[in-house]
Amino acid sequence: MSSAVPATRALFDTAPYEREFSAQVVGLGALGIALDQTLFYPVGGGQPCDLGHFVLPDGSLVEVLGVQRDPQDRSTIWHQLGEGVDALAIGLQLRGKIDWERRYQHMRMHTCLHLLCSLIDAPVTGCSIAVDKARLDFDLPESTLERDSLTLQLNELVERQLEVRARFIGEDDDQAIRSMSRTLIAPPAFAGAVRLIDIAGLDIQPCGGTHVSNTREIGQVLCERIEKKSRHNRRVTLRFA
Numbered sequence: 001m002s003s004a005v006p007a008t009r010a011l012f013d014t015a016p017y018e019r020e021f022s023a024q025v026v027g028l029g030a031l032g033i034a035l036d037q038t039l040f041y042p043v044g045g046g047q048p049c050d051l052g053h054f055v056l057p058d059g060s061l062v063e064v065l066g067v068q069r070d071p072q073d074r075s076t077i078w079h080q081l082g083e084g085v086d087a088l089a090i091g092l093q094l095r096g097k098i099d100w101e102r103r104y105q106h107m108r109m110h111t112c113l114h115l116l117c118s119l120i121d122a123p124v125t126g127c128s129i130a131v132d133k134a135r136l137d138f139d140l141p142e143s144t145l146e147r148d149s150l151t152l153q154l155n156e157l158v159e160r161q162l163e164v165r166a167r168f169i170g171e172d173d174d175q176a177i178r179s180m181s182r183t184l185i186a187p188p189a190f191a192g193a194v195r196l197i198d199i200a201g202l203d204i205q206p207c208g209g210t211h212v213s214n215t216r217e218i219g220q221v222l223c224e225r226i227e228k229k230s231r232h233n234r235r236v237t238l239r240f241a
C-alpha cells in the first residue's frame with residue numbers, strides 16, 4: 001500500500017548540484033521503489049524526471065527508468081527500475097547516481113524559462129522542458145513578441161550573472177502565493193512549505209523545479225520560434241545557441 005510509505009526527503013530541493021547520494025529502501029510497490037531520500041527529480045511541472053542508476057550493496061547496477069510522485073500522496077517519490085530488482089528489500093541501503101548531463105541541461109533551461117517569464121507580462125498556460133530546448137505557452141491575444149528581440153534580452157539577462165535564490169514560505173500565506181503565481185512554471189508539489197524562486201527580483205514565483213544558482217550558467221540561448229497556437233495562445237520555444 002503506497003499510502004503507508006513515508007515521505008521522501010527531496011534532496012534535489014536543497015542540494016541541486018549533488019550527483020550521488022546514499023539512501024534506504026522504505027517502499028516496494030507497483031510504481032517501483034521508494035527511498036527515505038532521493039536526488040532523483042520526479043517528472044512534474046513540465047520538467048522531465050532525472051534518470052540514472054542505483055548501486056546495490058553487492059555492487060550490481062540497476063537502471064532508473066522513470067521517477068514520479070505518488071498520485072495519492074505527493075510527498076512520496078517512486079523510482080521505476082530496469083532489470084535486476086530481485087535483490088531489493090525494505091531496509092536495503094543503496095547508492096544512487098543521477099545522469100548529471102541531463103539534469104544540468106534541465107536546470108539551465110528551466111532557469112531560462114524564468115527569465116522568459118520576466119520579459120513577457122502574460123499568464124503562462126503551458127510548459128515543456130527537454131534536454132536541448134524548452135517552451136512556454138502564454139495567454140496573449142495580441143502578439144507583439146519578436147524572436148530577435150527576445151533572444152537579445154534573454155542573453156543580456158544571462159550575461160548580467162544574476163543570482164538565483166530559493167527560499168521557503170508557509171503555505172498559509174495564500175495571498176502572497178497567489179499574487180506571485182501569475183507565471184507558475186512548476187507548481188510546488190505538496191503541502192507544508194512553498195518554495196519561492198527569486199532571480200534578483202526580476203522573476204519571483206513558487207516553483208518546485210531545479211535551477212542553476214547564477215544565470216551565467218545558462219549560457220547563450222536562442223528564441224527559436226514564436227507560434228500562434230490559438231486566438232489567445234502564443235508558444236515561445238527556446239534552444240541553447
Ligand SMILES: [Zn+2]
Nearest residue numbers: 185197207209
Ligand atoms: Zn522554476
